[in-house]
Amino acid sequence: MGVFKRKGSRYYWMSYMMSGVQERKSTKTTSKEIATRIWTHRQAEIALGMFKVIRRGERMSFEELSTEYRESHVSCLSESSEEAFENHKKRLAQFFSGRMLARIDTQMIERYKNTRRQQPSRNNPDRTVKGATVNRELETLQCMLKFAVRRKYIHENPAFAVEHFPERRERPPKRRITPDEFLRILYAAPLQLRVGITLLEQTGNRTYSELFSLKWEEIDLNAGLVCFSGTLKTDESHSPEPLSALACKVLRWWKEQTGTLSLFVFPSPRDSNKPIRSVKTAWRSTLDRAGVPYFPIYQLRHAFCTRLSKVAPDAVVQKAMRHSSPETKRLYQLGMVEEVREAMDEGNEKFYGSLEYHIFSTVTSMEPQRTKRIAHK
Numbered sequence: 001m002g003v004f005k006r007k008g009s010r011y012y013w014m015s016y017m018m019s020g021v022q023e024r025k026s027t028k029t030t031s032k033e034i035a036t037r038i039w040t041h042r043q044a045e046i047a048l049g050m051f052k053v054i055r056r057g058e059r060m061s062f063e064e065l066s067t068e069y070r071e072s073h074v075s076c077l078s079e080s081s082e083e084a085f086e087n088h089k090k091r092l093a094q095f096f097s098g099r100m101l102a103r104i105d106t107q108m109i110e111r112y113k114n115t116r117r118q119q120p121s122r123n124n125p126d127r128t129v130k131g132a133t134v135n136r137e138l139e140t141l142q143c144m145l146k147f148a149v150r151r152k153y154i155h156e157n158p159a160f161a162v163e164h165f166p167e168r169r170e171r172p173p174k175r176r177i178t179p180d181e182f183l184r185i186l187y188a189a190p191l192q193l194r195v196g197i198t199l200l201e202q203t204g205n206r207t208y209s210e211l212f213s214l215k216w217e218e219i220d221l222n223a224g225l226v227c228f229s230g231t232l233k234t235d236e237s238h239s240p241e242p243l244s245a246l247a248c249k250v251l252r253w254w255k256e257q258t259g260t261l262s263l264f265v266f267p268s269p270r271d272s273n274k275p276i277r278s279v280k281t282a283w284r285s286t287l288d289r290a291g292v293p294y295f296p297i298y299q300l301r302h303a304f305c306t307r308l309s310k311v312a313p314d315a316v317v318q319k320a321m322r323h324s325s326p327e328t329k330r331l332y333q334l335g336m337v338e339e340v341r342e343a344m345d346e347g348n349e350k351f352y353g354s355l356e357y358h359i360f361s362t363v364t365s366m367e368p369q370r371t372k373r374i375a376h377k
Contacts, residue, residue, distance in 0.1 A: 208277075
C-alpha cells in the first residue's frame with residue numbers, strides 16, 4: 001500500500017486495503033506530497049470506520065446484471081447458446097429476482113441448488129429435475145457473477161465455492177449396439193431419421209451442432225468430404241471430414257429424394273428454411289418399436305469411435321473424431337469387453353504357452369497335489 005505514479009498518468013495514485021480487498025484510486029493531484037497526505041487521511045478514515053467503498057453491486061439487481069451480461073457477452077454467441085442462456089436465466093430469476101448482487105452469497109446459491117434439485121421435472125412430473133440441469137444453470141450463474149467481478153460490481157464470485165451435483169450416476173449406461181440391433185432401429189425409424197441415424201453412425205458427427213444442421217453446400221460428394229461452417233465446439237471441427245463410401249451413397253440417394261428445395265440436408269418439417277431442431281421424441285419412439293432399450297442418440301458417435309478404434313491407430317481416430325487430443329477417444333470407446341478378453345488370452349498364450357493346459361489341469365484336479373517341477377521347454 002502507498003502512493004505511486006501510474007505510467008502514462010498525470011496524477012498520483014494511492015493503494016489501500018478495504019475489507020480484505022485492495023483498492024486503487026486516483027488522488028487527482030500531480031504533487032506527491034499532497035497525494036501522500038490524501039493517502040494518510042484515507043488510512044485514518046478506514047481505521048476509524050469512517051470510510052466505506054460503495055460498489056455498484058450494492059445497488060445493482062440480478063435483473064440488471066442479466067440484461068448487461070446478455071448485451072455484452074451472450075449476444076456474441078451462437079443461437080443455441082443464446083437460447084440456453086434465456087432458459088437458464090428464466091429459472092435463475094425465479095429465485096434471485098429483486099436481489100442486489102452484493103447480497104447474493106454462497107449460502108444463497110446453495111439454497112437455490114438444493115431447492116431447484118427437488119422441483120418436479122417439466123417433462124415428467126413424477127421425477128425431480130436432474131442434477132445435470134441444475135449444474136448447467138449454476139455454470140450460467142457462475143459466468144454472470146464472474147462478469148460482475150471483472151467489472152468490479154462485486155469483489156468476489158460466491159458461485160465458485162458451490163460444488164456441482166455428480167452427473168455420471170444419472171446418465172444412461174453406455175452400451176454397445178450390435179449389427180442386428182442397428183438394422184432393427186433402421187427398419188423402425190421414419191425416413192428422415194433413418195438417413196440421419198445412418199450418417200451419425202458412419203461419420204461420428206455431433207448430433208445437432210453438426211449433422212442435423214448440415215447444409216448441402218458444406219458437402220462435396222465428388223471428393224467425399226464435409227466442411228462444417230458456423231460455430232463449432234473445437235477448432236479441429238472445422239477441418240474437412242472424409243465420408244465413407246456408404247455415407248456418400250446414402251447422401252446421393254437422399255439428395256435425389258429431397259431435391260434442392262432446402263439449403264439444409266435435414267430441413268424442418270414446419271419451415272424448410274431452417275434445420276430440424278430435435279429428434280428426441282422420434283428417436284425414443286423408434287427404439288420402442290425396434291424393441292431396443294433406450295440409449296441417447298449421441299451414443300452413435302461412441303459406436304463410430306469404438307468400431308474405428310479396432311482397425312485404426314490413435315492418430316486416425318483423433319482425425320476422424322476431430323478431437324484435440326488422442327486421449328479423448330478413451331471417453332468414447334464402448335464396452336471394450338471383447339477387446340480386453342482377446343488381449344488377455346493373447347497374453348496368456350505368449351507368457352505361459354503350453355503350460356496353460358497344465359495350469360488348468362492342476363486347478364481342476366481332485367487329487368492332493370505334490371510339489372513338482374514342470375520343465376518349461
